[in-house]
Amino acid sequence: MFTALKKKLGLLRKSEDGEATGPIGEQGKRIREEKLEEICWDLEMALLESDVAEPVAETIIGELRENLRGKKIAKGFDLEDEIEKSLRASVKSILSANTMDFYSTVTAPEKPVVIMFVGINGTGKTTVIAKLASMLKERGNTVVIAAGDTFRAGAIEQLKIHGDALDIRVVSHEHGGDAAAVAFDAVEHARARHRDFVLIDTAGRMQTNSNLMDEMKKIRRVADPRFVVFVGDSLAGNDMVEQAKSFDQAVGIDMVVLTKIDADAKGGSALSIAKTVGKPIVFLGTGQKYGDLVPFDPDWMAQRLISAA
Ligand SMILES: Nc1nc2c(ncn2[C@@H]2O[C@H](COP(=O)(O)OP(=O)(O)OP(=O)(O)O)[C@@H](O)[C@H]2O)c(=O)[nH]1
Ligand SMILES: [Mg+2]
Missing domain, CATH: 1.20.120.140 (SRP54, nucleotide-binding domain)
Structure with a gap:
């Protein structure tokens, strides 16, 4: 880097x-x-x-x-x-300056803890949800995933494949359906069965598309997530800062996951996000496998950025 x-x-x-x-x-x-x-x-x-x-x-x-x-x-x-x-x-x-331990933050007595994932197209939202679901399950938690991307062809199927591989329930409606209704159903499903977590997937959207940003606000209103996670692609560099700010303005983001760190030779986005958006980075995506999600560690990142110079 x-x-x-x-x-x-x-x-x-x-x-x-x-x-x-x-x-x-x-x-x-x-x-x-x-x-x-x-x-x-x-x-x-x-x-x-x-x-x-x-x-x-x-x-x-x-x-x-x-x-x-x-x-x-x-x-x-x-x-x-x-x-x-x-x-x-x-x-x-x-x-x-702004770090947060994900597990201690999201662990709450009231179940389910609802977490919604947002970001522009292709940043790795769905992959992060699958990785996190796998991690939470390994820690003994029960998880339900909401297939809230009813927009992109193949998105529901993509999540169902993860759900089957991880043996985790994916609540979905048909393609083109109301994403907020899917999220609502998933929360109801989890509540009725005392599940620990609901992870809501959402369609990728450009921060400049006001219709899609409004749709996201509706999902937030209806599902009332406890946390909103912004998923940013580290390869997007400085653009990601603008994206994060727009998503924060629209729905309020609580934390950030930076993906594709393994493919990023530049590395500056983590710094830019940490300093300018003021939200903690909680995880880094370091590959395409379920295990490739590591808690953010400032020491590790500083070492990776500066050493071997
Ligand atoms: N190398 C690498 N690839 C990743 C990482 N995270 C996700 N990907 C890949 O990035 C691509 C897009 O990932 P998705 O999880 O589908 O992204 P998304 O944000 O859900 O995309 P949309 O739903 O279309 O907006 C896939 O090919 C993933 O395998 C990562 O940390 N490293
Ligand atoms: Mg997706």
Whole structure:
């Protein structure tokens, strides 16, 4: 991840001996001001290339500038190490600002706990629901899934395949039916049978499509979920921030799952979401199998973003 940043850091190491861009400064002194600015500029560009939103990149580089400015070039001073340390600390602090333990948050005495999943098309909502249903079941919970995507051809079938594989009840109506009614039925079904959780799947929709956004609001009104989870595709980069904000405005999101982390070479979306949307990231999707859903860990993510630079 952060491929562009890693490349820049690699180039810096080469230029530390002064070949390409001039030396960083004399031993015992501080880093030359022009050199410091050049480094900060380069790294800020690299962060932006890695899908880090502008204000977030500015914060990180601002902290780096302050840290480097105070450093004396002692014997054995390793600029790249200093930069890495500073970047990792900034990234970790951003990622740690708003965390939430999913299981302790969603565990409630009143059953069922209803959780609705929203997001634009193809981000991985249905897959996340299947993964989560599998996890909850493994933890001894009972789960009902609502096939609330009555819009896309094949969506109900897709969920039923998961339901069969996991031996979990999927409540569905016919294709084209009223999604809110499906969600309502699933909640009633779960209530009557004292099930622990209802996971409501919804159709993917662009945040700009007001009809579909209204339909989503209706599902929320009718099913009255305890939590709304925004599922974002990490490959969408900064677009995801806008999506999350729009969905939050429309239905109020409580938490975020970031998917396709395994395919994302840039990695900035986690930072951008954590800093600008203000909702905790609870899980990362790291593949297509049921087990590929890991609780979000700021340390792990900071390490993955910055190390091996
Ligand atoms: N590599 C990878 N692929 C994923 C991940 N999560 C989901 N996918 C894949 O992304 C594609 C879309 O996933 P879905 O779960 O159908 O997405 P959706 O948001 O329900 O899509 P719509 O209902 O059409 O809006 C599928 O091919 C999934 O296997 C992930 O974490 N990593
Ligand atoms: Mg789906």
